[in-house]
Amino acid sequence: MSEREHISVDVVVIGAGLAGLASALRLARAGYSVRVVEAESGPGGRARTDWHEGRPVDRGFQVAFAAYPAFREFVREVGISGEDLRPFVGGGAFFDGAHWSQLSSSPKSIARFGALSPADRARCVRLAAELRFASPRTLLARDALAPTTEAFLLDRGFSRQAIDAVFRPLFGVIFLDRTLAPDPGYFQFLFSMLVRGPAVLPADGLGMIADWAAGAIRQAGGHFEFGSRVAALVREADGPVTGVRLDDLRQIRARAVVLAVDAPAARVLLSPVDPATAGGIPTDGASVTSARFAVDHSLYHGRLILLNAEPDTGESPRIDLLCQTTNVNRHGAVGGPHIVIATSIGDSDATAAGIEDAVERQVHRWNPTFPWASAAQSLGVVRHPFAQFRPLAGVRRRLPGPRTQVPNVVLAGEFTTHPSLEGAVSSGVTAADIVGRQLG
Ligand SMILES: Cc1cc2nc3c(=O)[nH]c(=O)nc-3n(C[C@H](O)[C@H](O)[C@H](O)COP(=O)(O)OP(=O)(O)OC[C@H]3O[C@@H](n4cnc5c(N)ncnc54)[C@H](O)[C@@H]3O)c2cc1C
Structure with a gap:
């Protein structure tokens, strides 16, 4: 048996999205031994960032609101200054098919x-x-x-x-x-949130928050296992959970587990130990596809998003939003490449090439003289079949919340609160407080 097979900690946090990171940071700073197990190769979950020629490229276009209370506090705690949260000072520009109107x-x-x-x-x-x-x-x-x-x-x-x-x-x-x-x-x-302050993007993309949080957790003594998937929670008879088993059969023993994965994964992991709570995890998710590009010439000026305000014509895929994110997070930088992210909401069975063609058509409608075909290089299309749960009438009231029927398993993640970065961070903090009280 290798040394790693004997790991025993106070808390295992499953998932290094913002919910898991917020939990792990609070617990590690409170002095508990914490191990974060994450299936992907790095932290961030839905809020991860890739890089292209020194420019951050988020996996999907998303913003935080400067007024999100728990998010703002978390960003401060991980050491990111207010100056590094770059505002969309121009708000949004709406195109109705004939005219542009701008709103901040x-x-x-x-x-x-x-x-x-x-x-x-x-x-x-x-x-x-x-x-x-x-x-x-x-x-x-x-x-x-x-x-x-x-x-x-x-x-x-x-x-x-x-x-x-x-x-x-x-x-x-x-x-x-x-x-x-x-x-x-x-x-x-x-x-x-919109009227209290601007939407913001961190200077190094949304993933900057997860990267800095991971650094802060390590500094507080926490550890990460990236590229490791939890296969099951380990429980003996009807007692508490004693730890987790990983895909490679290793086990990590823990006094408490924070389950901070996405809703579909949480259902799978929780069902064998607590089917009643698992049954309350929302199954209805909003889906979205994001196409990312590096563009030689600037497509537009200004720190704002472009919104498709034309009526639905049934055209599929529809491009709903486009943003040259480097206008905001690299404001003042001279020259390219400029990073453009386009969002298409809903399920689309279009291929990646079909989505990219739709972006080209949309750009042509918005800026007919822009040489998109020669200026834009694809940086890949990312699909999120379950980008966030759909908070339809009554759904938020029926959410499971942080507690499960196994007292030492606590849930975190947007699906326990509301579908946003704020929901994720606040859920992580709540989960950490519950675990802290249990462990004493
Ligand atoms: C395209 C897009 C646009 C969005 N736009 C906005 C926006 O503008 N503003 C906003 O506030 N919110 C937005 N959101 C929502 C926001 O990103 C999420 O609410 C938030 O990031 C969820 O964080 P989380 O920690 O709950 O989950 P996640 O980020 O999903 O983290 C869960 C982690 O668990 C890991 N995991 C899963 N199963 C296992 C396992 N078995 N073992 C180990 N690890 C596992 C996953 O790899 C993942 O890293 C958007 C989401 C998407 C996808």
Whole structure:
């Protein structure tokens, strides 16, 4: 038996996404021996970053809101300064098929926004003022105000035109779901985050947070096993779990386990020891495909995203969002390559080449003179069949939360809270606090 087969620790954290990392950091800093087991070759999970010629290339386009409370605290704890969170000062530019209109989160920008009628602008300013100072917890609890976000907006008097031209393209790419079916409590939480501060990207891409967190965990004495998949939780009879078994049959003994994997993997690992809780893990996921490119000439200027606000024509795949991320995270850098990420929401059976062709067609519609074919080099297409769970009416209320029926197995991950970076980080902190109390 090798030395590694005898490992025994206080806590095994399964999964090095932001939930697992937030948990591991808190536990390691509290003095517990912590081992993080991650199937991939590095940390970050859905928030990982690749690199191309010194430029960060996220695996899918995503942003954090500067106002996310637990996320902001976590970023500070891992040592990333506010200056390294680069803001989308320009907000978003909406193209309706004929015109561009730009919207940032300031009340002034909303009051001037050309894609909304004066009456809808007034409704928007009112909603922003109402939500700006409300506590995130209160907003998240307002899930039963209406059956869907769309119904909530109609109740608030917004016109169908405002919903289709502004809310659907914008919240479609945040929910990763253009139906606007998510519950209104989650919508209000996100809307309040939007009006409290800018969307931000770390200077070295989203993966910077996971990389720095992993460094901080090591500094606090924690260890990582990358490229190791947990095959099962080990439990004797009806007692507590005694550790985990890895794919290569090695075992790690632990006094407690934080299960911080994605929802589909959590169901598989939890079912044999706690089928009741596993049965409550959401199965309905939003899917998204991201196409990444390195581009020789800058496609556009400004620290903003481009949104497809044209009505659905049934064209598939549809490109919903495009962002030259280096405008934001490498703001001020001279020359290329520029990194462009395009998002297509929903299931698409298009091949990678089909998605890339759709991006080329979209760029041509938006900027007909741009020489995309000669300027853009593909950096690969990434599919996320379960990018995040869908918070439809009642779903968040039925989530399992952190506790399971096996007291020393605690759940973390967006699927225990709400489907965001904030949800992941806050769930990790909660899980660590529960484990800390158990271990004493
Ligand atoms: C394309 C895309 C866009 C998004 N956009 C946004 C956005 O703009 N803003 C926002 O706030 N959120 C966004 N999200 C959601 C956000 O990324 C997630 O909510 C968050 O990253 C989830 O973190 P997590 O730690 O819960 O899970 P994950 O990041 O999935 O981490 C789980 C980890 O567990 C590992 N694992 C799984 N099974 C095993 C096993 N058996 N053994 C060992 N390891 C295992 C996985 O490899 C993974 O690293 C987006 C997600 C995607 C995919």
